[in-house]
Amino acid sequence: MLEWTIRLQTIDRRIIYGLVIGLIVLALLWDFPLPQAVSPEAQSLYETIESLPKNKLVVIAADWGAATRGECAPLTAAVVTHLFRNKRPFAIIGFAAQGPELTTAIVQKQAKEFGAKYGKDWCNWGYKVSIDSTLLSLAESIRRTIPQDVEGTKLDDVPLMKRVKGIDDVGLLVEFTGSGTLEAFLRRLPRSVKIAQGCTAVVGPEQYPYIDSGQLCGLLVGMKGAAEYEHLLGIRAQGTAAMRPQSLAHLLIIVLIILGNLGMYAAAKQGRDLKRKGEAAT
Numbered sequence: 001m002l003e004w005t006i007r008l009q010t011i012d013r014r015i016i017y018g019l020v021i022g023l024i025v026l027a028l029l030w031d032f033p034l035p036q037a038v039s040p041e042a043q044s045l046y047e048t049i050e051s052l053p054k055n056k057l058v059v060i061a062a063d064w065g066a067a068t069r070g071e072c073a074p075l076t077a078a079v080v081t082h083l084f085r086n087k088r089p090f091a092i093i094g095f096a097a098q099g100p101e102l103t104t105a106i107v108q109k110q111a112k113e114f115g116a117k118y119g120k121d122w123c124n125w126g127y128k129v130s131i132d133s134t135l136l137s138l139a140e141s142i143r144r145t146i147p148q149d150v151e152g153t154k155l156d157d158v159p160l161m162k163r164v165k166g167i168d169d170v171g172l173l174v175e176f177t178g179s180g181t182l183e184a185f186l187r188r189l190p191r192s193v194k195i196a197q198g199c200t201a202v203v204g205p206e207q208y209p210y211i212d213s214g215q216l217c218g219l220l221v222g223m224k225g226a227a228e229y230e231h232l233l234g235i236r237a238q239g240t241a242a243m244r245p246q247s248l249a250h251l252l253i254i255v256l257i258i259l260g261n262l263g264m265y266a267a268a269k270q271g272r273d274l275k276r277k278g279e280a281a282t
Contacts, residue, residue: 011256011259011260016256019252020249020252023245023248023249023252024245024248024249026248027244027245027247027248028241028244028245031236031241031244032244033236034240034243034244034247036227036228036231036240036243037228038228038231038232039219039221039225039228041211041216041218041219041220041221042218042219042220042225042228042229042232043232044196044217044218044219045079045174045196045217045218045219045220045229046082046218046229046232046233048172048194048196048217048218049079049082049083049086049088049172050086052086052088052171052172053171054087054088055163055169056088056169056170056171056172057089057090057091057160057164057169057170057171058083058088058089058090058091058170058171058172058173058174059090059091059092059093059170059172059173059174060076060079060080060090060091060092060093060103060173060174060176061093061094061095061099061173061174061175061176061177061185062076062092062093062094062096062099062100062102062103062176063094063095063096063099063175063176063177063178063179063181064076064096064098064099064102064176064177064178065096065097065098065099065102065178066098066102067178068177068178068200069102070223070242071178071200071201071222071223071226072176072177072178072198072199072200073102073106073238074223074226074237074238074239074242075176075198075199075220075225075226075229075239076103076106076176076198077106077110077226077237077238078220078226078229078230078233078237078239079174079176079198079220079229080103080106080107080110081110081233081235081237082229082233083122084110084111084113084114084116084121085114085233087121089120089121089122089160090121090122091122091123091124091125091160091161092104092107092122092123092124092125092126093125093126093128093146094126094127094128095127095128095129095130095131095134095181096127096177096179097127099127099176100124100125100126100127100150101127103176104124107122119153119158119159119160120159120160121160122160123149123158123160123161124149124150124151125146125149125150126146126149126150131181131184132184132187132188135184135185135187135188135189136188138167138188138189139167139188139189139190140167141166142155142164142165142166142167143155143156167189167190167192167193168190168192170193171193171194172193172194172195172196172217173185173189173193173194173195173196174195174196174197174198174218175195175196175197175198175199176197176198176199177197177198177199177200177203178199178200178202178203179203180203180206182195182197182199182207182210182216186210186215194217195215195216195217196216196217196218196219196220197216197218197219197220198219198220198221198225198226199219199220199221199222200221200222201221201222201223201224203221204219204221204222204225207219207221223239223242223243223246224239224243225239226238226239226240226242227239227240227242227243
């Protein structure tokens with residue numbers, strides 16, 4: 001009994017590492033479904049896009065780069081899928097140098113699947129250096145702030161932009177980021193523009209006060225947020241695939257914690273029993 005309790009508390013770390021690696025490999029090779037609860041924040045973003053008027057433009061703020069690609073790319077891809085599926089026109093802008101380029105790669109891949117065309121269904125406003133001054137100017141005049149797209153085409157010559165006269169024609173802005181840039185959007189854009197965000201897990205806890213205050217109409221946090229949105233869309237893409245190994249690894253940790261505590265409890269109980277026997281003998 002004593003040997004069993006000691007083993008539970010001192011499992012060889014090589015066994016733990018082996019189990020973790022084995023579960024991750026299994027999850028990557030086996031495409032099995034996992035139950036997925038959807039947060040109210042993800043549901044809210046989904047419903048906002050569903051109810052968005054057809055004549056409103058959606059702006060995707062791609063404020064992420066290679067360092068946060070693992071989380072931000074699946075988040076961006078899930079929302080872009082929803083926009084293409086619902087035929088919601090959108091424009092890409094970014095205040096991180098790599099953001100618009102990486103997002104464009106995602107959009108171009110999906111555009112082929114949905115038969116969407118550049119200029120008609122989406123366009124790219126490109127990278128802008130100063131977030132505060134750009135947003136302040138954007139709220140006053142879109143064309144003065146962004147006279148042409150990244151391809152050098154005048155905004156008036158981009159078909160989907162012909163019906164977008166000013167900021168009032170923007171119905172939703174969704175920012176994808178791994179940094180604390182949200183406050184600039186909340187400060188500079190008028191309340192008529194709904195704002196939502198997809199962010200990395202480390203940034204997520206800081207954004208919930210904006211959900212509670214009603215300043216954000218939706219929030220997707222980390223890989224789980226991507227998986228939640230894919231669940232709402234009825235697809236299994238990058239977010240869902242990445243959550244399988246992560247979920248199994250977390251489950252293993254929980255099991256190991258339980259085993260360690262059982263071993264500690266059993267050892268303590270055995271110690272108390274031995275103490276009582278010793279006292280009885282004396």
